[in-house]
Every structure is written in C-alpha cells, then in structure tokens.
Amino acid sequence: MNRSRVNIARLLAVAVAVLVAAATPARADVESALVKEGVKAYAALDYARAIELLEKARGESLTREEKILAYRTLGMAYVAVGQPGPARADFEHLLRVDPSAELDRSVAPKVRAVFEEAKAQAATTARALSPALPAVS
Numbered sequence: 001m002n003r004s005r006v007n008i009a010r011l012l013a014v015a016v017a018v019l020v021a022a023a024t025p026a027r028a029d030v031e032s033a034l035v036k037e038g039v040k041a042y043a044a045l046d047y048a049r050a051i052e053l054l055e056k057a058r059g060e061s062l063t064r065e066e067k068i069l070a071y072r073t074l075g076m077a078y079v080a081v082g083q084p085g086p087a088r089a090d091f092e093h094l095l096r097v098d099p100s101a102e103l104d105r106s107v108a109p110k111v112r113a114v115f116e117e118a119k120a121q122a123a124t125t126a127r128a129l130s131p132a133l134p135a136v137s
Helices: 002-022 033-043 047-057 064-080 084-097 109-129
Strands: none
Touching: 033 047, 033 064, 047 064, 064 084, 064 109, 084 109
C-alpha cells in the first residue's frame, strides 16, 4: 500500500514538473545554470536541492524569464516541503514580475491555494501602493 502511494506521488510530481516546464519560457531563454539545475532537481523530486539552487540563483542577474521560472518553481518546491510561508512569498515575487501569471488547472489544490493567497495579497498591496486618482468633473 505504501509503495503504491509512493509511486502515485512520484507520478504526480513528474506531471507537475512537466506542467511547470510547459507553462514556462522555452529553455533557450534560460541561461542561468543555477536556474536550470534547480528546475532539474525539482523535476527529480529533490525539492530541498531545488530550493537550495534556486535560492542561490536569486543572487545572479536573472532575465525576466529566468525570474518567472525560478519563482514559480521555488513556490511549488516550498509547498512540496510543507513551507507555505516562503512559497507564498515566492508566488508574490512571481506576480510582481508577471502580474498575469497563472498556474495550470491541473496543479495540486494545495499549491493552488497558496498561489491564490499570494495573488490576493499582491492585489491588496498593489491597491495600497497606488495613489488615489483625482476626481474628474
């Protein structure tokens, strides 16, 4: 019974990794070795290693596409290791870089819930930071 659960978990993780890859820019747009290795570690279900590599990648000068891929993958990896706080923060960073970012409908509900919290927080923050518009008569 445990073995079948492990196999199902692995299949789901691989499916999520494929969806992350499909929803992100082409690999040719990603030159950062740390981002590439971090995504590869995530796909191999080595979430701790993915987090380690992608956190290091933050110190690099990343392109917009690399940031999108890194933040999306970090958010998903943090949820996978049971750390919703850092996941929410990374999803908020993702939404600052790409305000129209969405997760594929097949993403696990646990991940989607954290993403939706980040989306709500990002919207609240954006409203608080935007200056009030003057009244037009």
